[in-house]
Amino acid sequence: MPLEPKTLGAALNEKLTLHSTLCRREAGAFEQAITSANGEEVVVACTQEARLFTEMAAQTAGAAGVPIRFVNIRETGGWSKDAAQASPKIAALLAVAHLPEAEPVPTVTYKSAGRLLIIGALDAAERAAELVSDTLDVTVFSVGAGSLGGAQERRYPVLTGNIQTLTGWLGAFELKWSRNNPIDLDLCTRCNACVAACPEQAIGLDYQIDNSLCQSHRTCVKVCGVAGAIDFSREPGALSDKFDLVLDLRATPAFSQHALPQGYFSVRAESVEASANPSTGSGRTDLMTSIIALRGLVGEFEKPKFFVYKQKLCAHSRNEKTGCNACIEVCSAQAISSERDRQQIKVNPNLCVGCGACTTVCPSGALTYAYPRAGEQGSKIKTLISTYARVGGKQAAVLFHSQEEGQQLLGDLGRAARLNKAIRGVPARVLPVALWHTSSVGMELWLSAIAYGASQVWVLMTGEEAPQYRSAVREQMDVAQALLAGLGYQGEHFKIISAQATDLPTLDAALQAAPAQGVAQAASFTVQVDKRATLELALDHLVAQASAQPELITLPAKGSPLGALSLNKDTCTLCLSCINACPASALRDNPESPQLRFIEKNCVQCGLCVKTCPEGSLTLMPQFNLTPQRKDAVVLNEMKPYACVRCSKPFGTLKAIEAMLGKLAGHSMFQGEALERLKMCGDCRVIDIYSNPGEARITDL
Numbered sequence: 029m030p031l032e033p034k035t036l037g038a039a040l041n042e043k044l045t046l047h048s049t050l051c052r053r054e055a056g057a058f059e060q061a062i063t064s065a066n067g068e069e070v071v072v073a074c075t076q077e078a079r080l081f082t083e084m085a086a087q088t089a090g091a092a093g094v095p096i097r098f099v100n101i102r103e104t105g106g107w108s109k110d111a112a113q114a115s116p117k118i119a120a121l122l123a124v125a126h127l128p129e130a131e132p133v134p135t136v137t138y139k140s141a142g143r144l145l146i147i148g149a150l151d152a153a154e155r156a157a158e159l160v161s162d163t164l165d166v167t168v169f170s171v172g173a174g175s176l177g178g179a180q181e182r183r184y185p186v187l188t189g190n191i192q193t194l195t196g197w198l199g200a201f202e203l204k205w206s207r208n209n210p211i212d213l214d215l216c217t218r219c220n221a222c223v224a225a226c227p228e229q230a231i232g233l234d235y236q237i238d239n240s241l242c243q244s245h246r247t248c249v250k251v252c253g254v255a256g257a258i259d260f261s262r263e264p265g266a267l268s269d270k271f272d273l274v275l276d277l278r279a280t281p282a283f284s285q286h287a288l289p290q291g292y293f294s295v296r297a298e299s300v301e302a303s304a305n306p307s308t309g310s311g312r313t314d315l316m317t318s319i320i321a322l323r324g325l326v327g328e329f330e331k332p333k334f335f336v337y338k339q340k341l342c343a344h345s346r347n348e349k350t351g352c353n354a355c356i357e358v359c360s361a362q363a364i365s366s367e368r369d370r371q372q373i374k375v376n377p378n379l380c381v382g383c384g385a386c387t388t389v390c391p392s393g394a395l396t397y398a399y400p401r402a403g404e405q406g407s408k409i410k411t412l413i414s415t416y417a418r419v420g421g422k423q424a425a426v427l428f429h430s431q432e433e434g435q436q437l438l439g440d441l442g443r444a445a446r447l448n449k450a451i452r453g454v455p456a457r458v459l460p461v462a463l464w465h466t467s468s469v470g471m472e473l474w475l476s477a478i479a480y481g482a483s484q485v486w487v488l489m490t491g492e493e494a495p496q497y498r499s500a501v502r503e504q505m506d507v508a509q510a511l512l513a514g515l516g517y518q519g520e521h522f523k524i525i526s527a528q529a530t531d532l533p534t535l536d537a538a539l540q541a542a543p544a545q546g547v548a549q550a551a552s553f554t555v556q557v558d559k560r561a562t563l564e565l566a567l568d569h570l571v572a573q574a575s576a577q578p579e580l581i582t583l584p585a586k587g588s589p590l591g592a593l594s595l596n597k598d599t600c601t602l603c604l605s606c607i608n609a610c611p612a613s614a615l616r617d618n619p620e621s622p623q624l625r626f627i628e629k630n631c632v633q634c635g636l637c638v639k640t641c642p643e644g645s646l647t648l649m650p651q652f653n654l655t656p657q658r659k660d661a662v663v664l665n666e667m668k669p670y671a672c673v674r675c676s677k678p679f680g681t682l683k684a685i686e687a688m689l690g691k692l693a694g695h696s697m698f699q700g701e702a703l704e705r706l707k708m709c710g711d712c713r714v715i716d717i718y719s720n721p722g723e724a725r726i727t728d729l
Contacts, residue, residue, distance in 0.1 A: 032115055039119040039419045040126065051077045059084060062091040069095040071125045073118075074102060099125040100435075103442025104460050108453030116421030117456055123415040124408055130400040134333040136377045138198040138290065140272040142326040143167070145203060147194075148277025149174030150186070150234045156275060156295075156315070157184050163323045164273065169203070170213075170234050171278060177233020178218065186213045188236055189267070194274065194282040197378040198291025198325065204268045209236045215257035222248035222258065273322055286494035287361035287381045291325060293318040332399045334382035334464075339372045341394035343634030346371055346609040351636030355386035355395055360494035384468025385497050388504060391589035391632040392612060393559030397468050402562065405469065406476060406555020412459050413480040414550065423457050423543035426477050427525075428469055429488040431462040437490055437529055444532050451536050457483075458539055467497040471504045471589070472559050474522060475566040478512065479573075481550035483543040488525045488535075498524065503587030510583050511567070511652055516576030519544025547573040563589070564629070571654060581652040588650035591633040593626055595664045600624070600645040601684040602667050609640035616661060622669055622681045625661040628653050672709040674716070679709035 037044040047054050051074070062070050062085050072081060078098045085091050099121050105114040144164040146153045151174035157166040161183070169187045170178070178186070192204040211222075216235050223231045226248055230241035237248070237258075244260075252258045274292045276282055281294040288294065295315050343352040345368045355373060356364045363379035364386060375386075375395070387397040396402060409426065416424050429438060438460060445453025454460065459482075463469060466487050474485040487501055505522040512521050521544045527535035551569040556562045571577075583590060593615075602622050607615045614630035615637060617623060638646045669678030670685040689706060692698040698706065701720065705713045 031118070035115055035419065036119050036122065039415060040122055052080065055080070055084065059088055059091075062088060062094045062096065065091075065094045067093060069097060069126070071122065072096065072098045073122060073125075074098065075100045076102070095129070097125050100439070103439040104454045105456075107442035107446045108455065109445060110453070110456035113456040116416045116419040117459060119419045120412045120416035120421070120459055124412050127408060127411060130404045133398045133401075135330040136333050136380075138200075138329045138331075138378070140199040140291065140325050140327060140329070141165070142273070143271045144273040144275060144322065145169060145201065145271040146275045146277065147171065147191070147282070148275075150178040151176040152277050154179050154184065156277065156319070159319045160322055163326065167269075167271065169205070170236070173232040173234035178235065180218060182216075182218055187267075187269075188213060188234070191282075192266075196270075197289040198329070199272045200378070201271045201274050201289075201291065202268060203271065204266065207262075207265045207267060210258050210260045210262060211236055212257050212259070212262070215255055217255050217257070219255070221251040221253075225251045273325055275318060275322060285360055285362045287383070289361075289379055290331075290381075293322065332382065333377050334380055334384065334397065334399045335375060335377075335387060336396045336398050337373070337375055338394050338396075341392045341611070342372050343392045343394070343611045343632050343636060344368075344371070344373050346611060346636050347640060349609065349636060349639045351609075351611075351634035351639065352391060352632070354389040354391070354500075358385045358389050358496050358500050360385070360496065382468075383465040383494070383497065385465075385494075385500055387559075388467055388470035389500050389587070390559070391634060396557070396559060399464055399468075402473070402555055402557055402559070405473060406562070409461065409473065409477050410480050410555070412461065413477065413482050416459060417481050417550065421457065423483040423546065424481065425455075425458045425484040425486060425539075425541075425543070426482050427454075427458050427460045427486045427488060427539075428463055428466055429460060430466050430490065430492065431464060433490040433492050434466065434488050435462055437488070437527060437532075437535065440529055441532050441535055444536075451532060452540060453536070455539055457543070458486075465493075467493060467501055470501075470559075471508045472563040472566060473555065474505070474508055475511070475570065476551075476553075476555055476562060478517075478521060479547060479551035479553075479566045479569040481546060483546045484519075484521050484523070484541075486523050486525050486538075488527065491526075491528055500587070503584070506584045506586075507588045507590075507650075511581060512570065514576070514578060514581030514652070515570060515574035517545045517570075517574065549573060560589075560632075567652070577654060579653070579655055581654070583650040583652060585650055589632055590652050591631055591648055591650040592628045592653065593631065593637065593664065594647040594649050595624070596643075596645040596647075597665050599643040600641075600665050601643060601687055602665055602681045603642065603684060605640050605642060606637035606646060609636040611636065618666075621666065623666040624664045626664045627661050628658045670707075672712055673704070673707040674712040675709065677709050677711075 031046055033044040033046045047057060058081050075098045085094065085096055101118045101121055105118050142164045144160060144166050146156055146166060147169045149172045150170040153168045153170065157168060160166065167185045167187065188209060189205045189207045192206060194201065194203050196202050213235060218235060227245060228241045228243055230238045231248060249258045272291065276294045279296060283289060283292060295318050344366065345351060348368055350368060356366060360383060361379045361381050363376045365374050367374050382399060384397045387395045413424055429435060438454060442453050444451040466489055477485050489498060501524060509522050525538045553565040602624060604617050604624065607617055612630045612632050614627050616625045618625060633648050633650060635648055638648060667681040667683055670680045670682045671678050693703060705716055708716060
């Protein structure tokens with residue numbers, strides 16, 4: 029890989045020193061750099077010896093407090109068949125490494141005292157307990173004897189019964205179950221007298237009675253003797269207890285969602301069998317991975333609060349009608365629930381795993397990602413693309429990938445390109461961006477990247493993502509691609525690249541895709557905190573740079589945050605209930621006359637107005653209107669006002685009053701004078717009632 033210190037230094041506006049083997053051999057150069065840094069940040073353009081250099085920095089006098097960052101330019105830049113053209117990419121990666129650290133975000137705290145609940149067959153549960161009992165306080169919930177039954181010596185509290193619910197997270201799990209067996213395991217001494225005495229063999233080595241086999245001989249009660257553990261007259265009872273950690277060995281776990289609560293581990297029972305006899309299977313790693321994790325989960329822990337929620341922007345519900353449900357449907361951790369009575373959603377930060385899919389599908393920006401914040405992520409993308417272009421790079425493709433499996437996969441690809449002539453490696457024009465999760469970045473940032481000068485935006489998915497994430501990202505990409513195609517930009521700009529470590533040739537081939545058409549002039553705007561504001565800035569620039577200027581671009585029905593409304597004037601009575609339902613102020617009235625007005629720019633296509641309309645007169649229309657009227661209030665419907673028959677004051681629309689009269693004309697309570705009062709305003713109705721001598725009054729009664 030030819031590195032040019034002068035070229036790279038000019039791009040970064042600093043003097044660079046070239047190190048050809050920045051590892052153990054040049055550790056002295058690193059030590060000199062951190063001691064002379066005077067508190068300023070030191071960037072190491074290699075990740076090979078990150079652990080060693082970090083330890084050296086901690087032990088070097090005068091280097092305390094010096095921030096150190098490591099950036100990979102080897103596997104993603106140098107180990108490629110395009111290495112000779114990789115200087116613009118390397119400059120871009122180094123420029124991003126120079127950006128300020130993201131500001132701290134609020135944290136979520138977990139406290140665990142090490143109370144572990146193990147659920148499963150008694151033999152497997154007790155074997156698993158042996159592996160952690162020196163560190164954790166173990167309680168076993170038995171769901172059967174298993175193949176061997178319980179150990180003769182009872183070392184752990186054992187619960188049994190029917191599990192009703194298991195809820196919670198690390199440090200706050202709650203188990204609710206009902207007691208349903210005559211044998212009390214707290215009193216049982218495991219003397220096995222009842223097991224031997226039962227003529228039907230209804231008692232197993234889980235020391236519980238199988239009621240389907242029991243013939244009520246009650247021999248077991250007699251032999252239990254002094255222990256008194258068996259009582260057939262015991263009333264079933266509802267019980268509950270709290271735990272910090274859960275190890276679930278059942279075939280059907282308590283939690284079925286893709287992202288399990290932190291502190292909950294699901295391991296199939298055969299994995300425990302394999303740990304006892306490694307020759308029987310390959311499940312040992314699964315169990316041991318869980319055991320190692322469990323042993324370390326005692327104490328106080330923190331994680332970022334990944335999201336920010338603004339209720340006033342939320343389009344979930346109004347007036348007990350549900351509109352946008354996208355975040356609830358996409359969440360793989362079941363951390364988001366509906367609170368329709370409060371016209372909002374509720375996000376449980378303890379269950380949230382930080383995937384950010386909810387923020388990607390949120391059309392209004394009520395949910396925004398905070399790790400990092402939108403502005404920080406936007407600054408990173410803008411710096412990456414602008415630096416790449418400034419050093420001469422062309423047709424950049426931004427590749428978003430996860431910082432764990434995605435990063436590992438790109439590293440494997442770089443090494444394969446080094447060793448295998450058939451593998452080309454990461455192309456020089458592909459700029460990798462590591463994310464906490466690949467679904468945390470959505471359409472507003474993808475389009476911003478195109479506006480900043482990128483040719484394409486790709487998302488690398490490695491199979492670690494929940495299935496619904498792929499669908500959500502695909503839908504958002506379809507909308508973004510439809511926008512660019514409608515504006516005349518040629519080629520495929522957005523793509524999900526699916527790859528795993530076992531199939532590097534597939535990843536390699538996908539990265540060699542031909543560039544798509546980008547903008548002639550890069551945008552200069554800054555990504556905003558408000559998602560809709562960022563989307564509008566990106567669209568304005570893309571429209572200004574577009575070769576085609578249609579009046580209207582039709583967008584896919586699913587996932588579009590942009591669109592208009594179609595109104596059936598024949599059925600609309602202008603009741604204006606849709607205005608009260610609209611959370612985005614897209615629908616408005618006119619204080620001067622009966623009108624329904626609409627601002628397309630504000631519409632988030634949540635559907636609340638459609639579900640609220642009593643006449644079913646509204647229909648969503650996903651589209652992007654390029655005319656200036658998109659930002660103006662246009663009249664969807666207007667009617668003549670209905671004048672009071674007594675004072676001539678307008679108090680409703682002609683169509684609404686006529687519809688009301690038609691529906692109530694046959695009702696027994698609205699005949700004669702009562703029907704005539706419906707044609708009056710509120711004031712005149714009261715006057716007419718009290719001035720009518722024939723009207724019955726409560727005082728007369």
